[in-house]
Amino acid sequence: MASRETDAVKEYLTDLVVPHKRCNVNIIPDHITMLHGTKNKQQISRKRRAHKQNTLTRKQYAELGLNTLPRKQLKYEQILPLHKLWRGYIKEHLGLREGEQVPQLHEKRYDEFSRQLVKMDLHGAKLRVLQSKCETLIGLNGICVMDTKNVLKLLGADDQLRTVPKSECVFGMQLGNMEFTIFGQHLNMRPAERSVKKIKSCVEPFM
Incomplete structure (x- = not known):
């Protein structure tokens, strides 16, 4: 045929x-x-x-050390330009304009806003651990330099690189006069997968 x-x-x-x-x-x-x-x-x-x-397979990727970061060579001052770049990205990603306020729970665009917040790329974001099952993690803060499926790696102002498990923590993030609370359990996937996944409302932004 x-x-x-x-x-x-x-x-x-x-x-x-x-x-x-x-x-x-x-x-x-x-x-x-x-x-x-x-x-x-x-x-x-x-x-x-x-x-x-x-x-590359995941095994080859790990053997080459491509999923690790140097602990002593990274400096907080060197990462600040990444944070500045991220601030421009997040404003565009969330569609925020100068002086605009976070949508309230009763507003129509609240759900879509919260979904986009969870889908954002965290590389360059300044994050702070608000709550955690492990008390020693509470209060840790820094710029996110690596976002994997299960953990965030934050570089603090003291140039120390710390690994924070997502599912165990609640994170705080500030952007201008706006502050957001993000539950780590909803970030528990790789950034590329999270950006396209259909996510329910799970973010509580507050002023």
Whole structure:
């Protein structure tokens, strides 16, 4: 069946060429399958092999140390430009204008605002631990320099890098005259996954 379809397409394409040049027509069968919108097994396996060769596995990623940060080389002053960049990003992400207030619970746009707040990228955000099951974590603050599935890594003003578990904590974040409370359990996924996930209302912003 597929062969008859391929021959029919070849004949159709050949007829489109002026007669004296039809002898030079060379139609590749793989290209015809692309026109049909389907790929044969050989094309699919070739694509999979190329994809596997160009990407690292999670194990290789960890072995190369790409999911770790140097604990002593990072300086708080060097990270401040990242925080400044993040402030511009979050204003655009939340659609905030100069002097605008956080929407109240009874306002229509409250739910959408809270969802966007949870979906934001935290790299560069200044965060503070408001509550935690582990008392030693309460009060820790710093700029987020790494956001993984289960933890946030905060660089404090004392140049100390601290790892804070998301699910165990409630975080505070300030932006201008606005302050937000974010429950860590709702951040418990990778940033790329969180940005596209459908999230229920789970943020309590307050002044």
